[in-house]
């Protein structure tokens with residue numbers, strides 16, 4: 489199979505149409521057989537539930553080319569089960585988890601030419617999503633849905649790749665207590681558009697959101713969880729019911745403990761503690777691990793000792809181990825790597 493003629497190393501995190509998407513329809517109380525389609529546009533009623541009441545959720549994972557030329561993806565079973573959680577919370581029908589994994593496999597295979605080569609710095613981003621498509625005007629769930637998967641080759645989420653970024657602390661909250669912060673609902677991202685544009689207008693790459701109840705604890709950013717390294721080398725990551733259970737973060741907790749022998753603390757993290765940490769990073773599928781060098785907030789700034797030139801040393805080891813596992817040159821824990829072809 490010949491790869492597409494793309495300058496893979498110059499890709500940013502953007503969308504381009506590839507050959508095929510996957511689509512399955514839920515109608516009359518059941519999922520119909522899904523299929524691969526060449527069409528990348530959707531026609532729907534102006535009154536579709538997704539347009540009126542934002543009944544939509546999504547997932548994000550990646551396919552990688554390994555050193556020996558295989559195409560693999562990373563822990564798709566966890567994306568399948570997190571999407572099922574999102575669907576249940578939004579009164580949407582669950583797309584069966586085994587079928588989800590089969591669909592990921594089918595759509596990646598069909599777009600093998602778009603999976604960036606090993607060592608190019610790019611990956612194939614896989615975006616499963618679901619939405620209520622029939623018309624509703626009273627506030628209620630739809631009764632027809634589409635589950636789709638699009639794929640698109642991507643480079644680093646933040647310009648500059650592994651260069652540390654500067655972030656700010658948002659005055660807005662990301663998620664209410666007992667709200668939808670722990671699922672991947674489109675509405676969580678709609679609410680983040682104004683804060684992220686404000687952050688960009690003020691020269692920051694991202695927002696840190698604090699816990700909405702007390703605004704004293706660190707939650708996450710609009711698209712990644714936080715990880716910190718203490719001065720004595722512990723891995724610390726925030727625990728909260730209103731943040732998304734990041735698959736990258738859950739994997740890093742295992743990598744930190746089992747591969748690097750670090751002590752791992754998954755606990756509430758107070759904003760006041762941050763000044764004592766040595767390193768800070770954002771972790772997620774899109775972000776991978778993006779180092780944070782500085783946090784600016786009203787009345788001050790925190791400059792992590794790791795600085796603004798490169799990743800801190802422990803973050804770098806975590807990054808190299810995680811991406812080594814994902815790209816097949818470090819042995820993965822049982823069940824983490826799904827070989828597609």
Ligand code: PLP
Nearest residue numbers: 711712713732734735736772773
């Ligand atoms: N937090 C939010 C709000 C996200 O959108 C994402 C991205 O999926 C993450 C965290 C990271 O999660 P994961 O590592 O599963 O991609």
Ligand code: COI
Nearest residue numbers: 548549711772773774775
């Ligand atoms: C991902 O990392 O897959 C996400 O969905 C985050 C998004 C901000 C791109």
